[in-house]
């Protein structure tokens with residue numbers, strides 16, 4: 595039967611999601627939404643540690659108490675990160691860049707984008723194993739308090755180890771760099787920053803994103819480290835902090 599769709603369009607429809615171009619676009623988009631949004635939210639939420647043990651544990655409890663939390667985590671965090679990470683490793687190992695024929699500086703940034711992606715892959719893998727997955731394991735084993743796997747004392751104890759701390763400093767810096775430089779690439783790839791001027795402005799904004807979120811992440815890591823070295827315990831309970839905030 596003759597088709598009413600023009601042959602060229604029919605061919606492109608049939609290619610559909612098998613087209614690597616679409617997978618690459620999806621990879622690019624997923625780096626901003628939802629993963630980039632998650633990264634900013636996550637670093638800000640963890641920075642409550644700078645206000646002390648009670649504030650940090652309150653935030654952990656508030657997020658853990660979200661309805662449908664496990665489903666939300668799978669859809670908004672795990673599937674996008676697995677897709678972006680695995681496809682990203684594939685691109686870093688085989689792919690050719692379509693930004694590659696630019697200046698020396700840009701080529702360097704593109705190289706660093708891939709290297710930081712690989713570091714992020716190992717960092718996030720270890721980090722999730724060490725936090726959320728440990729909490730799930732404790733829950734499966736019937737522990738009355740599985741949150742202790744991600745509580746103040748567990749975090750502080752681990753950050754006191756200089757190797758663990760160094761690994762986090764590298765992991766946080768590389769992941770935030772990857773995100774900030776990724777926003778700059780994203781602007782060009784999606785035709786948002788076309789002129790030289792808009793690319794300059796975008797470079798300033800991305801440098802700002804890098805600085806702000808690296809400082810937030812490293813300050814948090816450092817707070818846990820000093821808590822661990824000083825054996826600071828989570829003596830202030832979460833309800834006590836809520837009451838303190840309510841009195842203000």
Ligand code: HEM
Pocket residue numbers: 621622623624625626629630633675678679680681682683685686689691707708711712714715716718769772773775776777779780781783
């Ligand atoms: C899990 C480990 C990760 C790996 C292996 C990885 C790998 C990559 C690679 C290779 C690229 C360059 C793609 C290309 O050549 O076009 C890229 C781009 C990008 N990544 Fe990642 N990434 C990872 C995690 C992340 C995270 C956690 C974020 C956000 C917080 C992120 C945000 C971005 C952004 C915004 C881009 C730019 C997209 C574009 O060029 O249009 N990535 N990633």
Ligand code: HEM
Pocket residue numbers: 633636637640654657658667671675718721722725726729744749765766769811812814815
């Ligand atoms: C100082 C820095 C950081 C601290 C203190 C920290 C702390 C935590 C904690 C306590 C959890 C467990 C949350 C829960 O299960 O409810 C967690 C989970 C997670 N973190 Fe981080 N994190 C930091 C940096 C990062 C960075 C840079 C990334 C990169 C994207 C990241 C990605 C994740 C992911 C993907 C999860 C699993 C999400 C979930 O199960 O809800 N974290 N982190």
